[in-house]
Amino acid sequence: xxxxxxxxxxxxxxxxxxxxxxxxxxxxxxxxxxxxxxxxxxxxxxxxxxxxxxxxxxxxxxxxxxxxxxxxxxxxxxxxxxxxxxxxxxxxxxxxxxxxxxxxxxxxxxxxxxxxxxxxxxxxxxxxxxxxxxxxxxxxxxxxxxxxxxxxxxxxxxxxxxxxxxxxxxxxxxxxxxxxxx
Amino acid sequence: xxxxxxxxxxxxxxxxxxxxxxxxxxxxxxxxxxxxxxxxxxxxxxxxxxxxxxxxxxxxxxxxxxxxxxxxxxxxxxxxxxxxxxxxxxxxxxxxxxxxxxxxxxxxxxxxxxxxxxxxxxxxxxxxxxxxxxxxxxxxxxxxxxxxxxxxxxxxxxxxxxxxxxxxxxxxxxxxxxxxxxxxxxxxxxxxxxxxxxxxxxxxxxxxxxxxxxxxxxxxxxxxxxxxxxxxxxxxxxxxxxxxxxxxxxxxxxxxxxxxxxxxxxxxxxxxxxxxxxxxxxxxxxxxxxxxxxxxxxxxxxxxxxxxxxxxxxxxxxxxxxxxxxxxxxxxxxxxxxxxxxxxxxxxxxxxxxxxxxxxxxxxxxxxxxxxxxxxxxxxxxxxxx
Numbered sequence: 371x372x373x374x375x376x377x378x379x380x381x382x383x384x385x386x387x388x389x390x391x392x393x394x395x396x397x398x399x400x401x402x403x404x405x406x407x408x409x410x411x412x413x414x415x416x417x418x419x420x421x422x423x424x425x426x427x428x429x430x431x432x433x434x435x436x437x438x439x440x441x442x443x444x445x446x447x448x449x450x451x452x453x454x455x456x457x458x459x460x461x462x463x464x465x466x467x468x469x470x471x472x473x474x475x476x477x478x479x480x481x482x483x484x485x486x487x488x489x490x491x492x493x494x495x496x497x498x499x500x501x502x503x504x505x506x507x508x509x510x511x512x513x514x515x516x517x518x519x520x521x522x523x524x525x526x527x528x529x530x531x532x533x534x535x536x537x538x539x540x541x542x543x544x545x546x547x548x549x550x551x552x
Numbered sequence: 553x554x555x556x557x558x559x560x561x562x563x564x565x566x567x568x569x570x571x572x573x574x575x576x577x578x579x580x581x582x583x584x585x586x587x588x589x590x591x592x593x594x595x596x597x598x599x600x601x602x603x604x605x606x607x608x609x610x611x612x613x614x615x616x617x618x619x620x621x622x623x624x625x626x627x628x629x630x631x632x633x634x635x636x637x638x639x640x641x642x643x644x645x646x647x648x649x650x651x652x653x654x655x656x657x658x659x660x661x662x663x664x665x666x667x668x669x670x671x672x673x674x675x676x677x678x679x680x681x682x683x684x685x686x687x688x689x690x691x692x693x694x695x696x697x698x699x700x701x702x703x704x705x706x707x708x709x710x711x712x713x714x715x716x717x718x719x720x721x722x723x724x725x726x727x728x729x730x731x732x733x734x735x736x737x738x739x740x741x742x743x744x745x746x747x748x749x750x751x752x753x754x755x756x757x758x759x760x761x762x763x764x765x766x767x768x769x770x771x772x773x774x775x776x777x778x779x780x781x782x783x784x785x786x787x788x789x790x791x792x793x794x795x796x797x798x799x800x801x802x803x804x805x806x807x808x809x810x811x812x813x814x815x816x817x818x819x820x821x822x823x824x825x826x827x828x829x830x831x832x833x834x835x836x837x838x839x840x841x842x843x844x845x846x847x848x849x850x851x852x853x854x855x856x857x858x859x860x861x862x863x864x865x866x867x868x869x870x871x872x873x874x875x876x877x878x879x880x881x882x883x884x885x886x887x888x889x890x891x892x893x894x895x896x897x898x899x900x901x902x903x904x905x906x907x908x909x910x911x912x913x914x915x916x917x918x919x920x921x922x923x924x925x926x927x928x929x930x931x932x933x934x935x936x937x938x
Contacts, residue, residue: 396688399662403694406664410916493909500716501913504695507713511691514712 400512407505414501418494419443459539469543495542509533556640559591560652562609592622621652640921658689663921664914668697694914702847721903727836730808739770742814747779753820759867767875776802811837819843835891840884858894
């Protein structure tokens with residue numbers, strides 16, 4: 371009698387242990403996904419700021435637009451972590467202000483080397499919203515799992531900080547990204 | 553870049569998802585990437601060199617119709633071997649929620665995974681029941697793509713999270729360069745789709761036809777697609793049946809020529825469409841489009857700017873709109889022009905570049921794809937042999 375009881379308890383413990391280990395594995399995977407998506411987002415933001423800065427200093431644009439873009443790009447690159455979202459949003463606004471008209475994009479393309487710069491900038495403004503969506507999606511998945519009872523009770527998340535979404539205005543200038551939907 | 557694509561449906565059965573994957577794979581190979589497609593296929597079917605068979609798909613009743621799916625121990629083993637041999641930088645899974653190769657690949661892979669959601673099914677009970685099973689698999693997907701804003705919305709509602717919208721691609725040049733056929737020209741309406749599938753909407757068009765013919769007796773309706781032709785015209789008065797011509801199944805070339813020839817392409821679909829690739833093909837061929845106002849169609853047609861819309865399932869509205877279009881060559885020319893400009897965003901050059909950006913975004917700062925050892929029990933206890 372007691373032997374079967376002990377066996378049953380042991381089986382139950384093993385099952386619980388396997389489940390907990392599996393959930394911890396899931397969580398671990400989600401955390402590494404967040405790290406990867408955050409790194410990708412940082413790379414895209416940095417790339418956008420660099421291309422903008424290059425364009426601003428190249429003399430292709432008029433002086434006023436150059437200064438606006440240079441300021442915004444510089445601020446975005448130098449921003450402290452807690453001002454980052456605001457600075458990056460301001461860069462988006464500046465880009466929209468400068469490249470609001472297709473004529474401006476055409477003007478950039480006409481200058482030697484401008485074609486490449488315009489393509490690079492178009493790719494950069496297009497990829498930032500993508501990377502941000504992917505990052506926030508991974509954050510949401512991790513948060514959903516971390517709110518789970520089992521995860522909280524057994525502290526499966528350990529000391530990992532509660533993941534935060536990256537909120538910013540990332541709408542690309544219409545003239546640079548004429549695509550539906552996104 | 554080494555790219556692995558997972559196709560959930562049988563390669564030998566034609567379908568929208570399969571065509572999309574075929575065109576995507578060929579486009580990417582054309583750009584110099586290494587692509588391998590894992591798809592269910594009969595062992596005898598001749599496959600293109602980039603397709604790897606995952607074994608024969610089994611017909612199972614699923615989601616209201618019979619779907620041919622792959623699952624089980626053997627398929628899972630083939631998926632793992634494909635992942636192991638492929639050493640991909642990124643894998644792209646189509647329809648990861650269908651209980652087929654997509655889900656299996658999600659289970660057994662780790663690393664950068666991109667997934668495309670094609671369908672926009674209303675929430676089904678099976679999906680809700682399967683949610684706890686699906687969630688751990690879906691969590692591994694680093695980037696989600698929805699084929700339309702509508703598909704994205706259903707995805708967000710059902711599964712949470714977010715996705716980027718990248719439409720299905722079309723080889724615009726192929727349709728734009730097709731040669732019109734003289735016998736299909738002159739006051740013709742075109743319809744392409746399964747005749748016996750009511751959701752494709754041929755019955756609505758048949759109901760509208762008498763009114764259209766009363767106003768414009770010269771009109772002819774050209775129908776391409778398989779199904780019972782006699783049953784299709786059964787609702788039509790006998791003397792009008794001669795105005796309907798059935799072309800049967802047509803080749804891709806003939807489809808393009810048909811779309812180039814007709815005066816108006818009619819898409820009376822009543823539902824079940826998440827994208828509407830046929831509309832994009834019609835626009836590419838420069839056919840003025842008249843379509844029902846489904847969410848997905850309205851989006852492809854730029855809310856009516858690139859093609860006319862009529863109230864879904866309303867035969868009178870369809871008739872009125874068709875009569876107006878047939879009698880107004882200027883409006884047709886306007887639609888043609890706007891359609892041709894609008895359709896460029898669906899060209900493979902644009903769509904392919906967008907999909908590649910997604911691949912590059914997820915591979916930045918991530919290791920390559922590998923078989924997920926954690927999902928094996930032996931591995932969990934440190935007993936894995938390899």
